[in-house]
Amino acid sequence: METTTHPPKTYWKTCGALMLLLALTWTIGYADLGLFNLILALVIAITKALLVALFFMHIKSSSRLLRLAATVGVIWLLIMLSLTLSDYFTRGWVPLNH
């Protein structure tokens, strides 16, 4: 029978990858890497979110329409963040050399 869900093995592999990434971000959290702490933490979080969306939420096998619907909220959030920060970062308020 053709299914739209994945075989359990896929879900368990995804779960394993997520746990590994969690361990990684947790460990990095205790190291002092300056700005890279934040960058790495975000990269790992985005990777985890992608894994959940692609496999658990079946975006990998979804129609273009659903992929678009899944992306659009994130794009709009980025619009809100970037245009607001365009104000804060050009006001001279943000301590850029911390």
Added chain:
Amino acid sequence: MEATASLNERTEPTQSLVARQFDDLEQQRGAAELGMWIFLATEVLFFGGLFLAYTVFRSLYPRDFAAASHHTIVLIGGMNTAILLFSSTLMALAVRAAELRNQTTLIRLLLATAFFGIVFMVLKGIEYYKDWTDHLVPVLNFDWHSPNPGPAQIFFWLYFAMTGLHAIHITVGIFVMLTLALMARTGKFTTGNYTPIEIAGLYWHFVDIVWIFLFPLLYLAGHR
């Protein structure tokens, strides 16, 4: 949602699962899925307001945020991340069980998902209690060691707002899972229409994704 709600008078077995306004099960399922994804997009922007505030204030006060974040309990935050990731895996398996019309497995997995949601909430409760005794609750009992407590208080305000809103979502999710588990006993979702399970799954995974971002932003910002 609408998917299973209004059964119509048509007598064919699969047709009886299709609401009046739809032509067939496929159209109904597509509509429910798309509707759920659009709802999740609104959720992204709902949480987005708080993420925006967090980003702005962390940019303005990086040191205060690091110092304040140092007082969060990273062990509980990390454990809770693992718990949610695991429960998400169970939820994904529950959707599969529903699609394969495996009623017993579906009910067990839904209950297990809800169970880990409850464990998450218990740990969260312990953590909030600890925050209270550490005098970290803004306005009510905030006591900060530095002379300018404002930015740290803003951090903890955002911490409570973000984790609190997330906890509300988890609570809703637990009730949804328990309700679905009850409804599944009638075989409702294992006769060809598993859409409600699927969209409840989407919701649960979304709440998981929110936490995936909350954990590094709130807990790991100050532990180096």
Added chain:
Amino acid sequence: MNARVATEIDIRTEGEFARESYLSEHTVRSWLLTTDHKRIGILYLFTILIFFAIASVAAAMMRIELLHPTGGLMTSETYNKLFTIHGTLMVWFFLIPSIPAVLGNFVLPMMIGARDVAFPKLNLTSWYLFVFGGAFATWSLIRGGVDTGWTFYTPYSTTYANSHVISMAAGVFIAGFSTIITGMNFIVTTHKMRAPGLTWFRLPLFVWSLYATSLIMVLATPVLAMTLGLISLERIWGVGIFDPNLGGDPILFQHMFWFYSHPAVYIMILPGMGVVSELIPCFSRKPIFGYPWVGCASMAIAILGFLVWGHHMFVSSQSVYAGMIFSVLSFLVAVPSGVKVFNWTATLHKGSIHFTTPMLYALGFIGLFVIGGLTGLFLAALSVDVHVHDTYFIIAHFHYIMVGGMVTGFMGGLHYWWPKITGRLYPEIWGKLAALTTFLGFNLTFFPLFILGYLGQPRRYHVYPPEFQIFHVLSTAGASILGVGYVMPLIYFIWSAKHGRAAGPNPWRATGLEWQTSSPPPKHNFKETPVVTGKPYDYSAEKDVDLDLANL
């Protein structure tokens, strides 16, 4: 689309009303528990009219107060409450649901050949949430009102205002969820419920505009909800995220508020544009000029609308560099708006124009929208905005868009679809008279405000230098005429719902799918699902049609 079918079954007799229609059931229960999109549209119509009436009374009181430069009728505090009531109710409880939730709900499923929206129960839930939110807003008014202005600016709303900010914010918060549900329903319906053969570029332009509007509804409204939530919590606990004394920043509130509210002003114009795009081809008997451009312009306006909010903050402490970015982006919105106006006028060119009531409103819309839109460009320019910011110039500008645009579009659409909604014709002569009255009254009310604003009168004051009095008197006179123009349709619509002549399925000989079913439509819209084989707006000028209802 195929208009022939409709004309062949054109029956205009009282016998039509014996047939089963969506209006056949008369019990209160059948209305309050309905999931029929047409009935929900009508529920919305009655609800928003109540709020329109309250908000109009507030406006009338303001206009009377402004007759005299010393403003002797009321205290400043009362005046503050009046303009807040007017703004809050008009924006969230009238304009935003006006075309989408009333006309959109009624015709969208029919236009795409569907039996209902995708989620009929959620649709009803949306109306209940709206009523519930409205109840909170009314409760706030009864207890004494709010005096923050509809924008809820901090620190006034969070710290200093002694009025009922939280209950009003709660009302708007709840009504916001009703908007989100409507938007989600429309998007899913448009994607999933179209009739066979109805491809995206065969959709009526009203559907395109509702789709673009829905996009704004679902993506912007949640941010407003969060912002209002934060305002209310600040008011209760005063943590200070908007208070500079405690490390917060009031400009953050403005960013969040306008991230919603600027796109939201396009919720208050795009549907009007959609209605006009239906009316112009129908009453010019020509296919619309540049169909794909008009449709895509709706989407472009919706998307660009999210990139320009900072132009509301040019004189706040927003960085001047951000101001420049927002200024440039704001100019871009003029491009798709201009595309629409040019396409409408090109459609009129060499058309066989019928000056029916809906067409009068549509033509009025184009003129008023052009004035409102072009003055928007003045305001998008950083330096000019510094001069006219927070003056009557702004008031005049956005009333030209929201009243001259959206309300005119709403009235045009209501007249156009009234025969479909009730199955009966309104009296055409009275309709034309009302359309002209509102046009004249509107211009007399708001054009003097441009001059006042340019001369420097700030908004939200009820005392002013005596030399401004003449403009205020003109404006109040115009408002009285405008009021008459709005009361007239109310009377003849009510009269016609019972006594109007039978309209038949397609009195306008229009091509949309909604005209291919009987008037009023049956419960599930169509006897059988229509199949679409061609382009929309398949009008031809050769046909000698008489669309003047007075002659029918």
